[in-house]
Amino acid sequence: MENQQYPFDRVSSTSKNVTIDCSIVMPVFNEAGIVELTVRDWNRHLLEMGLEYELIIINDGSSDGTGRVLDRLRREIPQIRVIHQLNTGHSQAIRRGYSLARGQYILQCDLNGRYEPEDFTHLWEAKGTHKLVLANRTHRLDSLPRRILSSGLRQMTSLICGVTLNDPNVPFRLCETETVQKFLPLLPLGWKSTNLAISISVARDLPQMICEVKIPFRKRAMGKSSTSLYVLTNLAFEYFTELLTLRNLLKSNRKKLTFLSPAAI
Numbered sequence: 001m002e003n004q005q006y007p008f009d010r011v012s013s014t015s016k017n018v019t020i021d022c023s024i025v026m027p028v029f030n031e032a033g034i035v036e037l038t039v040r041d042w043n044r045h046l047l048e049m050g051l052e053y054e055l056i057i058i059n060d061g062s063s064d065g066t067g068r069v070l071d072r073l074r075r076e077i078p079q080i081r082v083i084h085q086l087n088t089g090h091s092q093a094i095r096r097g098y099s100l101a102r103g104q105y106i107l108q109c110d111l112n113g114r115y116e117p118e119d120f121t122h123l124w125e126a127k128g129t130h131k132l133v134l135a136n137r138t139h140r141l142d143s144l145p146r147r148i149l150s151s152g153l154r155q156m157t158s159l160i161c162g163v164t165l166n167d168p169n170v171p172f173r174l175c176e177t178e179t180v181q182k183f184l185p186l187l188p189l190g191w192k193s194t195n196l197a198i199s200i201s202v203a204r205d206l207p208q209m210i211c212e213v214k215i216p217f218r219k220r221a222m223g224k225s226s227t228s229l230y231v232l233t234n235l236a237f238e239y240f241t242e243l244l245t246l247r248n249l250l251k252s253n254r255k256k257l258t259f260l261s262p263a264a265i
Contacts (some may be wrong), residue, residue: 021051021104022124023177025097027058027090028111032065038113039073039080045117046079049124055080056097057111061087090171091194095187098180098194106180108195110171119215123174126213131179132202134165135172135215145232152236153196160243161200161250166212168199175202186253192235193242200243201250 024042028035039055046053059067059082067084074080083096094108105127109115115135123133150167158164173195180198187197202210 018052020054020102022046022053022107022174023056023097023101023103023105024053024107024109024120025056025058025094025101026109026111027060027093027097028062028066028070029060029087029090030062030064030066031112032062032069034113035066035069035111036073038111039070039077042109042117043077043079045120049121052103053079054101054103056100057082058093058097059084060089060093061085089192091192092190094171095184095194098177099184101177101181103177105174106177107174108171114218115172115215116218119172120174122213122215123172126211127174129209130211131176131206131209132199132211133174134167134199134210134212135170136166136212137170137172137217138214149232149236153239156240156243157196157200160240161204161247163200163203165199165203165210168203169193169196171195172215173199186249188245191242192238193246196239197242197246200246204250 024046026039026042031038039057042055046055055077057070057080059070067082070080070082074082081100083100085093085096088096090110097108098106107120107123109120119135123135127133150169153169154165154167157168175198179202183198183201184194187194191197199210
């Protein structure tokens with residue numbers, strides 16, 4: 001299911017003989033102005049950390065030249081894997097990146113300059129034996145609609161699924177690859193709430209294996225979000241219906257979720 005071919009798919013990869021500590025999954029859409037600087041900053045910091053890593057960059061249908069920049073970078077930096085695809089949206093882009101990850105852990109980070117490579121160090125140091133480490137964005141300066149959506153998500157997550165997290169849908173997170181890849185097949189394709197569903201599932205079944213780390217919020221380095229008020233409103237409704245479905249999925253798939261249970265530790 002996860003290995004289906006997408007139109008205009010092109011992948012470059014690091015050697016399959018290397019044991020990879022962390023796969024960095026970076027979805028990107030129309031960020032030609034900052035993508036090269038951001039990727040180089042991340043690559044430099046990861047080298048300094050001494051990790052074996054891969055940068056899985058999902059070019060989600062960019063039309064501004066982002067893809068050409070990424071192709072040039074992947075010819076220079078062997079750790080980069082580039083996936084070109086038609087636009088499917090953020091949730092499906094990260095889902096694909098998760099399914100392709102080969103590292104022991106996955107870091108998901110949007111390629112829009114809002115998170116510094118140094119922020120990753122805080123998550124990596126906090127992981128311990130946790131299966132999921134979430135960034136808790138402090139002093140958020142998002143637009144009012146986005147802040148309302150985030151607040152609503154926290155309340156919906158608590159009321160519908162009985163889970164209380166500060167930022168359950170945060171697009172900056174470190175997760176155990178095995179846990180994520182076993183969980184993905186349970187989610188219907190096309191869902192908008194991939195990250196949210198993963199957070200809820202781990203928090204419900206193994207709350208001691210999830211932690212939140214405070215990370216400074218930063219504005220986008222360039223440009224503006226492509227998500228309008230209309231899109232955010234529709235997204236909120238989709239999250240609501242998907243959370244209701246997720247609650248039932250978690251109940252009906254208890255046996256399949258034994259990898260999340262305390263007995264599996």
